[in-house]
Amino acid sequence: MAKHAVLTSGKHLWRSLACAKSELRLELTLDCGQSFRWKETAREHWTGVMGGRVWTLTQTEDILWYHVYNNPGGEGRGPAGVSSPGDSESERALKGAVKKEEEVTDTEEEEQMLRDYLQLSVNLSELYTQWQTADPHFRQIADIFTGLRMLRQDPTECLFTFICTSNNHISRIQGMVDRLCQTLGAPLCQLEQTSYFDFPSLAALAENSTEACLRDLGFGYRARFLQQSAKQILDTHGLQWLEGLRSVPYLQARDALRTLPGVGTKVLFCA
Numbered sequence: 001m002a003k004h005a006v007l008t009s010g011k012h013l014w015r016s017l018a019c020a021k022s023e024l025r026l027e028l029t030l031d032c033g034q035s036f037r038w039k040e041t042a043r044e045h046w047t048g049v050m051g052g053r054v055w056t057l058t059q060t061e062d063i064l065w066y067h068v069y070n071n072p073g074g075e076g077r078g079p080a081g082v083s084s085p086g087d088s089e090s091e092r093a094l095k096g097a098v099k100k101e102e103e104v105t106d107t108e109e110e111e112q113m114l115r116d117y118l119q120l121s122v123n124l125s126e127l128y129t130q131w132q133t134a135d136p137h138f139r140q141i142a143d144i145f146t147g148l149r150m151l152r153q154d155p156t157e158c159l160f161t162f163i164c165t166s167n168n169h170i171s172r173i174q175g176m177v178d179r180l181c182q183t184l185g186a187p188l189c190q191l192e193q194t195s196y197f198d199f200p201s202l203a204a205l206a207e208n209s210t211e212a213c214l215r216d217l218g219f220g221y222r223a224r225f226l227q228q229s230a231k232q233i234l235d236t237h238g239l240q241w242l243e244g245l246r247s248v249p250y251l252q253a254r255d256a257l258r259t260l261p262g263v264g265t266k267v268l269f270c271a
Contacts, residue, residue: 004041004191005056005067015107017114019064023124025147026057026064033170035151036161036177037199047191049181051113051154054188054196068110071188119152155242157199163225163262179217180226184210202239205230225262232260 005013030038030046038048047056054069115121128146132139164176184200204210205226214223233241245253257263 002069002189002191004045004047004194005069006042006045007058007065011065014065014067015111016066017064017111017120018062019059019120020062021059021147023147024059024064024118024120024149026059028145028148029118029151030057032148035153036164036170036174037157037181041191041194049188049196049198050117051110052186052188052198053110053113054191055114064114066110066114068106069189069191117152118149122149124149154199155246156202159242159257159260159263159267160199160205160226160229162267163229164219164222166222166225166262166264166267176217176219176222180214180219183213183217202230202234206234222262228261229263 007014026046027040027044030048031040035048037050038046041047041056045056045058047054049055053071056067056069058065124147128142132142160180161173161177164180165173168176181197181199182195184204185197188196188198190196207227210230211223211227214226217223219226245256248256254268257268
């Protein structure tokens, strides 16, 4: 059975980005309650799902290390480097060339996904300097939170996980989000005793049976909000609506989200 990756097993299994801890601290960023899909699977190693992939992240003083797991259930993709017994030499060579091209493409795509998710283009040190100058209170506490970044999460996952936060606490929210993904999300891979799933699609959340299913899983009144919000988005706006709100003025996006069931002031400002 596949295991969670650890950096001490060999750096050749990992990819890396230059990133100082002053710009990113994983334990603060991934465990502060803005995302509920990351867990510490080894000391200072965080494993979670992002962009339909399972990742483990860790860091040294000036480097962010990341490992992306193969998805054995991925459509049209078999285990790396494996040829069928009946393949001819030319077919094996073609498969090898295709696989090599896929790996290069995946590497570039995954690096960009991670940079975008962590908003690494934002210079955090410069912002901290500005905020300390403007706010005496922030100046007193800034050292405690150095490296804490705002994640740029998938809009659907961000909105629907924060609907789950209503009158709730972090550990219970994490359990609810895990059950939501296990029940309605696509399986990605299994590492040791943990199975990882993608976040459910809007279509899966909007199914008429979803509310009853989630009530059975302990979501209470939030089950109705999840199902009705997904249905309203699909029926009224379409699949790309949430993504599109990223590019409209803040007040317009705020007012649009307020029309959804279960989106009150707390959920609105978190999402």
